Amino acid sequence: MRKIIDWVEHRTGLETAIKNFLYEDIPASSGWHQIIGSTAVFFFVIQVFTGGLLAFNYAPTPGDSYNSVKYIITALTGGKLIRGLHHWGASMMLIIVVLHMLQVFLYGAYKKPREATWMVGCVLLLIVLVFGLTGYLLPWDNRAYWGTVVTTQITGMAPVLGPYMQRLMGAESGVSVVTFSRFYALHTILLPPLVMILIGIHIYLVRKHGVAPAVDDTAPRRKFFPEQVFKDTVGVAIAFIILFTMAVVADVPLGRLADPTDTAYIPRPEWYFLFLFQTLKFFKGPLEVIGAVVLPGVAVGVLFLVPFIDRGPMIRLGKRTFAFTFAILGILAWTGLTTAAIATTPPNPEENEAAVTEGTGGVQAWQKLPPPELEGLGYFRKQNCVACHPGAGKKGIGPDLTEMPAEHRNAAWLNPHFKNPSSVVPGSSMPPVTLNDAALNSLSAFVLKLTPQNEAGLMSAPDFAVQGAMVYQANKCNACHQINGVGQKLGPALDGVGLRHDRAWLEKHFADPQGTSPGTIMPAYKLNATDLDNLCKYLLQLPKAGG
Amino acid sequence: MDEHHSHEPAVELPPTRRKVYTWLIHGTMSLIGAALAVPAAIYLLFPPKTRKEAEWVETADLASLPVGTPTEISFQRNRVDGWKVISEKATAWVVKGADGQVTAFTPNCTHLGCAYHWDDPSHTFVCPCHTSSFSIDGKVLAGPAPRPLDRYMVKIESGKLEIGPPEAHA
Numbered sequence: 001m002r003k004i005i006d007w008v009e010h011r012t013g014l015e016t017a018i019k020n021f022l023y024e025d026i027p028a029s030s031g032w033h034q035i036i037g038s039t040a041v042f043f044f045v046i047q048v049f050t051g052g053l054l055a056f057n058y059a060p061t062p063g064d065s066y067n068s069v070k071y072i073i074t075a076l077t078g079g080k081l082i083r084g085l086h087h088w089g090a091s092m093m094l095i096i097v098v099l100h101m102l103q104v105f106l107y108g109a110y111k112k113p114r115e116a117t118w119m120v121g122c123v124l125l126l127i128v129l130v131f132g133l134t135g136y137l138l139p140w141d142n143r144a145y146w147g148t149v150v151t152t153q154i155t156g157m158a159p160v161l162g163p164y165m166q167r168l169m170g171a172e173s174g175v176s177v178v179t180f181s182r183f184y185a186l187h188t189i190l191l192p193p194l195v196m197i198l199i200g201i202h203i204y205l206v207r208k209h210g211v212a213p214a215v216d217d218t219a220p221r222r223k224f225f226p227e228q229v230f231k232d233t234v235g236v237a238i239a240f241i242i243l244f245t246m247a248v249v250a251d252v253p254l255g256r257l258a259d260p261t262d263t264a265y266i267p268r269p270e271w272y273f274l275f276l277f278q279t280l281k282f283f284k285g286p287l288e289v290i291g292a293v294v295l296p297g298v299a300v301g302v303l304f305l306v307p308f309i310d311r312g313p314m315i316r317l318g319k320r321t322f323a324f325t326f327a328i329l330g331i332l333a334w335t336g337l338t339t340a341a342i343a344t345t346p347p348n349p350e351e352n353e354a355a356v357t358e359g360t361g362g363v364q365a366w367q368k369l370p371p372p373e374l375e376g377l378g379y380f381r382k383q384n385c386v387a388c389h390p391g392a393g394k395k396g397i398g399p400d401l402t403e404m405p406a407e408h409r410n411a412a413w414l415n416p417h418f419k420n421p422s423s424v425v426p427g428s429s430m431p432p433v434t435l436n437d438a439a440l441n442s443l444s445a446f447v448l449k450l451t452p453q454n455e456a457g458l459m460s461a462p463d464f465a466v467q468g469a470m471v472y473q474a475n476k477c478n479a480c481h482q483i484n485g486v487g488q489k490l491g492p493a494l495d496g497v498g499l500r501h502d503r504a505w506l507e508k509h510f511a512d513p514q515g516t517s518p519g520t521i522m523p524a525y526k527l528n529a530t531d532l533d534n535l536c537k538y539l540l541q542l543p544k545a546g547g
Numbered sequence: 548m549d550e551h552h553s554h555e556p557a558v559e560l561p562p563t564r565r566k567v568y569t570w571l572i573h574g575t576m577s578l579i580g581a582a583l584a585v586p587a588a589i590y591l592l593f594p595p596k597t598r599k600e601a602e603w604v605e606t607a608d609l610a611s612l613p614v615g616t617p618t619e620i621s622f623q624r625n626r627v628d629g630w631k632v633i634s635e636k637a638t639a640w641v642v643k644g645a646d647g648q649v650t651a652f653t654p655n656c657t658h659l660g661c662a663y664h665w666d667d668p669s670h671t672f673v674c675p676c677h678t679s680s681f682s683i684d685g686k687v688l689a690g691p692a693p694r695p696l697d698r699y700m701v702k703i704e705s706g707k708l709e710i711g712p713p714e715a716h717a
Contacts, residue, residue: 025557055628064631066628075595075596075630077590077596078586079590082587222558227568229572236575237578244582421634431634432634522578
């Protein structure tokens with residue numbers, strides 16, 4: 001072993017270089033409070049490592065990206081863990097970087113001659129935020145899509161530069177495929193080497209000026225290795241254990257595929273941007289630009305200039321009352337704004353479908369659909385059709401389904417096309433839809449119903465209704481009942497059934513038809529809890545015939 | 548490296564404490580490295596958990612196949628490829644025996660995957676790459692091919708030949 005080391009050392013001087021790095025003199029007052037910087041570097045390494053692993057199985061195009069993330073977390077062993085590490089690592093990275101900054105701030109370690117070190121650190125903080133912003137879009141689910149819509153809109157508000165920055169993000173007319181590619185390029189190609197270079201400069205500057213000592217530190221200096229390195233290692237280990245636990249315990253959600261037509265979705269940014277989001281609410285109308293751009297801009301500017309604002313000599317930690325007050329006020333403001341933002345966030349329809357039931361507006365377009373067509377919408381969602389057919393007026397990989405040519409407007413053309421797209425449309429990149437014929441008929445029926453006028457209304461059908469219609473179809477309820485003019489008339493038509501019966505009655509009716517309707521020929525149905533729930537909710541939403 | 552601090556040499560730790568610290572640093576870092584490397588290796592090396600649904604594709608009419616002469620047929624099938632299901636053209640060399648039994652060979656030579664063809668005069672399958680040749684029942688006659696031709700699963704359903712996934716080769 002020694003021989004190999006000597007061989008390498010003789011040719012490269014590597015051992016000497018490492019020793020010079022490790023046996024650096026540090027002030028006797030160094031200690032536990034200075035371990036955060038190393039932990040931040042360690043987390044950057046973790047992000048590069050896990051990010052690289054994700055990239056091995058990630059398709060950087062909208063739509064496909066969603067499918068590949070799904071593939072990573074469902075089909076690949078350990079994929080969920082790797083994604084968890086990357087996701088929670090990003091959040092922890094930000095926390096660690098801010099803590100590092102807070103420590104430097106409280107100790108006044110940015111003072112002359114260390115101003116440049118501080119400012120490079122500020123740039124690194126901003127880049128971490130850009131990492132978070134760009135990475136947020138990459139799973140291409142509803143959360144990613146709508147979150148980025150808000151981000152790009154805010155950018156557009158910036159005076160003078162706004163429209164240009166929006167164009168740079170390819171987001172002049174909403175989040176587009178171009179936005180996606182640019183975010184991906186920033187996140188994976190441009191920013192990582194930039195951060196490496198800046199970390200290099202940052203550490204070089206720390207070394208050049210030495211670790212900032214305490215004011216009254218006159219004790220003999222010590223070596224960085226091994227005592228301080230050991231303390232750093234403890235910090236790294238604790239942070240890593242927290243990260244690993246989070247990645248194992250806390251599931252990273254992958255919502256529904258990004259759906260630009262989903263008007264019910266309430267976009268929210270990542271938690272560390274919530275305070276900005278909340279600040280925005282205090283500024284209405286023409287003042288909005290203040291909350292969106294001016295205030296954050298001023299805050300960043302002040303942060304950069306801290307070493308020039310606070311120019312006095314180093315004083316003891318205990319005497320830095322102003323710095324402490326400032327930091328505490330900052331933390332309080334951040335916490336307050338974030339809590340307020342969380343408290344005022346209504347749950348999303350994806351999480352709380354029942355909420356839709358209570359809203360009694362006009363009859364929605366989807367409520368007028370016969371069950372087979374609503375079932376077809378279920379397949380439309382399951383098959384992620386919206387990935388390539390995003391809807392009227394939106395650019396997608398596939399054609400706009402509301403504007404299909406007349407010769408395609410029949411099941412005889414659509415069904416073979418679903419089964420085997422490229423045999424009907426040579427060169428089509430559409431993947432085949434693997435469903436049985438009955439399901440394809442429903443899917444066709446739904447697609448044929450689409451027009452530019454009704455599309456939004458149909459697509460907004462809540463999940464419970466679609467699932468309910470699927471249960472209705474699977475149990476062949478239509479063999480006896482009619483909804484919206486489709487089905488047999490052996491039993492009563494179910495339009496407006498919610499006006500005649502309530503949920504409890506329906507449940508009892510399914511379980512024991514004789515009990516609620518003596519003499520009925522309806523057989524009993526044993527449905528599982530989810531199916532029963534969806535079916536009842538769906539039926540109760542049916543409008544009166546002709547209503 | 549501030550000038551005003553380099554007045555005296557830095558103090559060194561006693562050797563035993565040094566050793567303990569060094570050992571702890573290496574130990575902790577190795578554990579963290581393992582906690583990252585093991586999941587990474589599993590993630591990269593374990594085969595994906597895709598549900599393999601055997602798909603059967605209806606191809607040629609049994610009656611249209613000549614007896615005793617291999618015919619290349621092409622058909623469209625769906626294949627799971629990573630996160631995608633793709634619809635692709637596939638081919639098979641189909642041999643119908645006098646007894647009506649049908650064998651369907653996958654179209655690639657078992658040596659390095661070149662497409663072979665049926666050579667009627669010599670009554671063999673010949674691979675143009677390294678001149679492997681196979682008999683009509685797929686056995687290796689000459690060349691570097693390591694095993695007989697691979698086959699698709701086949702079944703006959705109301706007069707039509709249906710081709711399934713490739714059989715696992717021995």
